Amino acid sequence: MLLGFLLRRAVVTVVLLVGVTLVSFLLIQAVPGDTMTATLSEQALQDPEVVAAYRARWGLDEPLHVQYLVYMRNLLQGDLGVSQQTGRPVLDDLLTYVPATLEIALPAMLLSLVLGLAIGLYAAVRHDRFGDHAVRAGTLVGLSTPPFWLALVVLYVFFYLLGLSPSGGRLSTWIVPPEKVTGSVVVDAALEGRWDVVWDAVQHTALPVLVLTVLTVAMLVRFVRSAMLEVLDADYVRAARAKGLPTSRVLTAHVLRAGLVPVITVSGLAFAGLLSGTVLVEQIFSWPGVGQYAFRSASALDLPAVLGVSLFVAIVYTAVNLLVDLAYGLIDPRIRLS
Amino acid sequence: MSALLSLDRLSVTLHGGQRVVEDISLEVPEGEIVGVAGESGSGKSMTASALLGLLPDRSSTGGHAWWRGGGDEIDLLTLDQRAWNRVRGTQVAMVFQDATASLHPMLTVGTQVTEHMRVHLRMSRRQARDRAVELLDRVRIPDPEHALRSYPHQFSGGMRQRVAIAAALACQPRLLVADEPTTALDVTVQAGILRLLEELRAETGLSVLFITHDLAVLAALTTRAYVFREGRVVESGATEQLLFHPEHEYTRTLVAARPQADDWDEWEGPA
Amino acid sequence: MSDTARETVPDDVTPAEPATPGSPVADPAADRLLARRRWPQRLRLARVHSIWRQPAVVVAVGILAVWVVLALLAPVLTADPIAQSPDLYRPPSAAHWFGTDELGRDVFARVVHGARLSLPLAVVIVGCSLAIGGLVGLLAGYLGRAADEILMRLTDLVFAFPQIILAMAVAAVFGPSTRNAVLALVVVSWPIYARVIRSAVLSIRSSDFLASSRLLGVGPWQALRRDVVPNSVGPAVVLATLELGNAVLMLAALSFLGLGPRPPAPEWGAMIAAGSRDLSIWWVSVFPGLAILTVVLAFNIVGDALRDRLDPRYARGLR
Numbered sequence: 001m002l003l004g005f006l007l008r009r010a011v012v013t014v015v016l017l018v019g020v021t022l023v024s025f026l027l028i029q030a031v032p033g034d035t036m037t038a039t040l041s042e043q044a045l046q047d048p049e050v051v052a053a054y055r056a057r058w059g060l061d062e063p064l065h066v067q068y069l070v071y072m073r074n075l076l077q078g079d080l081g082v083s084q085q086t087g088r089p090v091l092d093d094l095l096t097y098v099p100a101t102l103e104i105a106l107p108a109m110l111l112s113l114v115l116g117l118a119i120g121l122y123a124a125v126r127h128d129r130f131g132d133h134a135v136r137a138g139t140l141v142g143l144s145t146p147p148f149w150l151a152l153v154v155l156y157v158f159f160y161l162l163g164l165s166p167s168g169g170r171l172s173t174w175i176v177p178p179e180k181v182t183g184s185v186v187v188d189a190a191l192e193g194r195w196d197v198v199w200d201a202v203q204h205t206a207l208p209v210l211v212l213t214v215l216t217v218a219m220l221v222r223f224v225r226s227a228m229l230e231v232l233d234a235d236y237v238r239a240a241r242a243k244g245l246p247t248s249r250v251l252t253a254h255v256l257r258a259g260l261v262p263v264i265t266v267s268g269l270a271f272a273g274l275l276s277g278t279v280l281v282e283q284i285f286s287w288p289g290v291g292q293y294a295f296r297s298a299s300a301l302d303l304p305a306v307l308g309v310s311l312f313v314a315i316v317y318t319a320v321n322l323l324v325d326l327a328y329g330l331i332d333p334r335i336r337l338s
Numbered sequence: 339m340s341a342l343l344s345l346d347r348l349s350v351t352l353h354g355g356q357r358v359v360e361d362i363s364l365e366v367p368e369g370e371i372v373g374v375a376g377e378s379g380s381g382k383s384m385t386a387s388a389l390l391g392l393l394p395d396r397s398s399t400g401g402h403a404w405w406r407g408g409g410d411e412i413d414l415l416t417l418d419q420r421a422w423n424r425v426r427g428t429q430v431a432m433v434f435q436d437a438t439a440s441l442h443p444m445l446t447v448g449t450q451v452t453e454h455m456r457v458h459l460r461m462s463r464r465q466a467r468d469r470a471v472e473l474l475d476r477v478r479i480p481d482p483e484h485a486l487r488s489y490p491h492q493f494s495g496g497m498r499q500r501v502a503i504a505a506a507l508a509c510q511p512r513l514l515v516a517d518e519p520t521t522a523l524d525v526t527v528q529a530g531i532l533r534l535l536e537e538l539r540a541e542t543g544l545s546v547l548f549i550t551h552d553l554a555v556l557a558a559l560t561t562r563a564y565v566f567r568e569g570r571v572v573e574s575g576a577t578e579q580l581l582f583h584p585e586h587e588y589t590r591t592l593v594a595a596r597p598q599a600d601d602w603d604e605w606e607g608p609a
Numbered sequence: 610m611s612d613t614a615r616e617t618v619p620d621d622v623t624p625a626e627p628a629t630p631g632s633p634v635a636d637p638a639a640d641r642l643l644a645r646r647r648w649p650q651r652l653r654l655a656r657v658h659s660i661w662r663q664p665a666v667v668v669a670v671g672i673l674a675v676w677v678v679l680a681l682l683a684p685v686l687t688a689d690p691i692a693q694s695p696d697l698y699r700p701p702s703a704a705h706w707f708g709t710d711e712l713g714r715d716v717f718a719r720v721v722h723g724a725r726l727s728l729p730l731a732v733v734i735v736g737c738s739l740a741i742g743g744l745v746g747l748l749a750g751y752l753g754r755a756a757d758e759i760l761m762r763l764t765d766l767v768f769a770f771p772q773i774i775l776a777m778a779v780a781a782v783f784g785p786s787t788r789n790a791v792l793a794l795v796v797v798s799w800p801i802y803a804r805v806i807r808s809a810v811l812s813i814r815s816s817d818f819l820a821s822s823r824l825l826g827v828g829p830w831q832a833l834r835r836d837v838v839p840n841s842v843g844p845a846v847v848l849a850t851l852e853l854g855n856a857v858l859m860l861a862a863l864s865f866l867g868l869g870p871r872p873p874a875p876e877w878g879a880m881i882a883a884g885s886r887d888l889s890i891w892w893v894s895v896f897p898g899l900a901i902l903t904v905v906l907a908f909n910i911v912g913d914a915l916r917d918r919l920d921p922r923y924a925r926g927l928r
Contacts (some may be wrong), residue, residue, distance in 0.1 A: 016769055018763070018768070019769065020769050023767075023770075023775075023820075024771075024778075027778055027779065027782050028782075030782055030783070031782050032783065032784065037774060085770075107714045135664075140906060140910060140913065141902070141906060143905075144854060144858070144901075144902055144903075144905035144909050145898075145902055145907060146861050146862065146865075146878070146881065146898060146901050146902070148862070148865050148878075148881060148885070149881050149897075149898030149901065149902075150884075152884070152885050152888075152894055152895075152898070153898070155888065156888050156891050158896075159888070160888040160889070160891075184644075201746070217640060236857065272771035275771050276772065276773040276774060279773060279777070279866075280773070283885075284885055294777065295772075295866060297781075298777050298866040298867060298868055299866060299867040303781060303782065306777060306778055306781040306782075307778055307781075307782070309774070310770060310775060310777065310778040313770070313771060313774045314769050316770075317769065318769055
């Protein structure tokens, strides 16, 4: 039954999340030398009160397993530690930056899925002909390109050489940002009816979205292509053709529907690629999102922030995978009804 | 008169240049069940594919496939995609070996039985559904109304093949190409499907080209048969003649290779 | 059933090998049976050679060969990659083919010397991951039950993080250095090998190879060595080739984040980061990027071709 499937997936997800926190906790323990010196800033270490409070808060005087429980308790209260760079709780920092990342990640995800399906299906239908070879070559190049370099190259071409796009950031500097409602500048500006601001914000998202899409599409297309090749070969597709259905109907109702299942299962992976991409790309576009935060924290060796970001990303990713599984269960009657 | 379908020196060459069917001539008269027997790789399935324009990508054909089911005599091998879609389903239909694989796992039985009726016969959703109920009832699916809303995995193997037959017959084709439709089934279930095909022939005048590697099935169902080997016809004639007095060496080996010849007595024999 | 299966394998495909002295199997019929399990292996090797028919593969191997030669001869061919000069930010010219960077260093020398870092490090990363992942995969697949369950859940934990994110965390925790970057990349990539090798082992385990050798009294460790290891080679080779490219890419990404080899080491990712501060000095980052692109693309082309030949199914969807 679907309910049983959901329940099993939910349990697996919870177990995985506990495991993920364990990995994160062990990483903190693995810091060479004293954890405290690595996670507290210089001047904080000078202050005995701060140090004592820190020891108490993380249960540093307790045995390891108790420390883990303390760590979990703090986590459940949303305590990911304090960033050395910003001096603010990591969770607060993340929540500030998430909307900006979503503003480029969501459109990129959507575009990638649509383009990935279309191009992958096209390549499968044109199997072993010129179009297919061209698509394969393109995806190989896409997969082999360092994301941050691609970002730099498109910025160089579209901003520096052609002057077609802004240099970075979410809005041009002279524009007063809209009141924060959803956190998305585009949507917030639209809510205020300031269409010139919407247009400006959209222009700013264009290049980051382009780069993220290129990277994700390359992966998706390869997967969709091989999934669709398998489907095109299936007897039920021959049967559909034998019934005299028009090609368009065979492709949409039969091939795409069956190919969608494996595609949904990789969309989680595509999402992971997207998250990794933001870490490597946002800095180039001066995009104030989670990725830039991660980049700056890593460059400055701000450990609480780095570990906080990785834990946060892993939790989001695990949640996305759960959603993917649910979608999979819903779309496939063999799981839904069996 | 001349047969519904006559293959005139049909040959099929795959993309790599491999010739899988060579100079096959074969006739299917109106309202008859004609058998094709042979081992796997003998070209029988490729011949079936050629009859529905479903050959692998970039393969080429030679000879003619004269079709007289649609008024004028046409050569099936010359049809383009558009013309094929007017012939497939409405004049020639096909049933595959394994209904588990030939029914779409994610579409309801209702969709799969009705979708081409709506395209070819321009039926409304309602009309198509009513006819689907009739069809499923005709192929002996219990509770057709409920079956329409079910998915293939909810049926047994034999029932799935009945659904596939119902879908194939939905637009009243003149010829049904059946490519080993009972191979994947238990013997008892197999008998039921064979009986169904024979009934359909007797009642509606349906012609069937029945492909099998099982000589017992051939004996039970067909009046005329062709024996294929390595892409060629090695022997043809009345089924009884072929099986009990084979002339060609290969046919003899095939007959001799059958486990127990006595099994044939259990079948009802050719109609 | 198994009788008919045996008959369909023609003897001329698998010439029965004479029993080696000291082999536990002396029975000629049994030997014939055991010889059979080597035939997929032979077929596969023949398939490996057929990839040379693809022009793209020839070009890719050529590119890799050029890079290896460049890496070997770098000290002879180019200037000192860390020697600073007062000629800062010079665009490409006859004197400096790829221009100079923010410290007046020759970018061409640095790009070529970058191969001396990236290529061997990629090999080390893949070698270590393959050793660890391969061992885990073999154990999981072969022991089954609880061991399999525990080891696979362990891989799940690593898969719960996007690769570069976990690598970033590990590298940051241990501090930025070449060794720690390699360590971090091994930590994030061994599970893929474990999964692939495990599934290869399982597919052999369930086939009649092992059943037949068990019937013949071949012990589990011997079976592991004789059946399982050789038959996992195909998938492992495909994966390792693709992962060589991935290792180059990830190493560059870690360096880009400041978590790779320390300056002034000529690491490609770090060079791109240095050039990203000012778009007008495009040559500082464009050339190292092209270096990464060509190397990774070449590995991917060869890996892809190998996969098409060796096992279209294994590696798919595991990344």
